[in-house]
Amino acid sequence: MRDDGAALVDLAVNVRADTPPPWLREEIAGSLSSLAAYPDGRAARAAVAARHGLPVERVLLTAGAAEAFVLLARALKVRRPVVVHPQFTEPEAALRDAGHTVDRVLLRERDGFRLDPAAVPEEADLVVIGNPTNPTSVLHPAETVVRLARPGRTLVVDEAFMDAVPGEREALAGRTDVPGLVVLRSLTKTWGLAGLRIGYVLAAPEMIAELERAQPLWPVSTPALAAAEACVAPRALAEAGHAAHRIAGDRAHLVAGLAAFAARGVRVVEPAEGPFVLVRMPGAAGVRRRLRELGHAVRRGDTFPGLGQEWVRVAVRDRVTVNGFLRALSAALDPPG
Structure with missing residues (x-):
């Protein structure tokens, strides 16, 4: 909220704005009559497996992707975990909380934040990467990501935003030919279910069994299971x-609008493929503050390893909302005085 109590136009969060849809709310509400019984995840697990053409032994339902990161950090006995940044900070936080020393591979702005598999140390036995990556919105080619796989290495690919990519091109979910592959999916972003906590892991049966042993009993609630199946x-x-x-x-409309500010130092990381864009602008901290005063919130970028204070992440919204944001940005880019 602004100081005057008016609601902000939120372009900071990366959850789809028009969710959850009415039919999904009805499915979740319909599950409430079953709350007296312990959750039974078999139907939801089978539905997820069928969606990706996999046996159920390759699926683990979790309380969001965040729980999956914690399970991996606690269950796996790794010596040299590596997280590819800039990306979502929770994987590294989970590994450090579990007592691991984490190495970082920082992708470079001059390379468009694109993955170079050779930058990852050969001795890394756990590698974590997002695809498409939050916050850069870069979609790495599937075969480039696959080049990170090795015998004896666990390759964790966070595909939380892959269903926002038309055709889910470059997805690795459903692949069984990549050694050590672990794919994480979240249902909270596309469907607006962050408060319900639901996601899943796709991996080899022995990996799923290991993660399941580290999981508490009944970790996914009955309403979350109903949402997963739906x-x-x-x-x-x-x-x-x-x-x-x-x-x-x-997104194309947003990027084109931001390009109009190029002469004022605004630069978008392209090509963007996620439901958000990463933007570099001079004096970003002040611009964010002035945008907030004008009723618009964007996500600061400097909390992501490898980015500085000049970066912000902007969520993709409908064109009317974007046009209002672009007008506010034009005003916010003007120095006060």
Whole structure:
């Protein structure tokens, strides 16, 4: 909220704005009559497995992707974990909290924050990367990511935003030919379920069994299980596919609008493929403050390893909202005085 109590237009969070849809709220509400019983995840697990063409032994349901990072950090006996940055900070935090010493590979702005597999130390036995990556919005080619795989190495690919990519091109979910591959998916971003906590892990059966042993009993609630089953049904997949194309169009509109400020030092990381864009601008901290005074919130970038105070992340919204943001940005870029 602003100081005057008016609501901010939120372009800081990366959850789709028009979610959860009414039909999903109804599915979740319908599960409440079963709350007296302990959660039974078999149907949801089978539905996720079918969605990716996998046996159920390759699926583990989790309380969001964040729980999956904690399980991996606690269950795996690794000597040299490496996290590829800039990216979501929770994987590294979970590893450090579990007592691991974590090495960082920092992708470079001059390379467009694109992955160079040779930059990852050969001796790394755990590698974590996002695809598409938060906050850079870079979509790494699947075969480039696969080049990180090695016998004896666990390769964790966070695909929390992959369903926002039309056709989910470059996805590794469903692949069984990549040694040590662990794919994480979240249902909280596309469907607006951050408060419900639901996601899943796709991996070899022995890895799933190891993670399941580290998981507490009944970690996923009955309403979250109902949501998981509903969100991988054909109707939901079709809706997500349409949303991905709409997001791509709205993102192009946002990027074009930001490009108009190039002479004022604004630069967008391109090509952007996620439901957000990473933007570099001079005096970003002051710009963020002035945007907030004008009723718009964007995400600061300097909390992501490898980025400085001149970076912000902007969520993709509908064109009317984006146009309002661009007008506010034009005013916020003007120095006070």
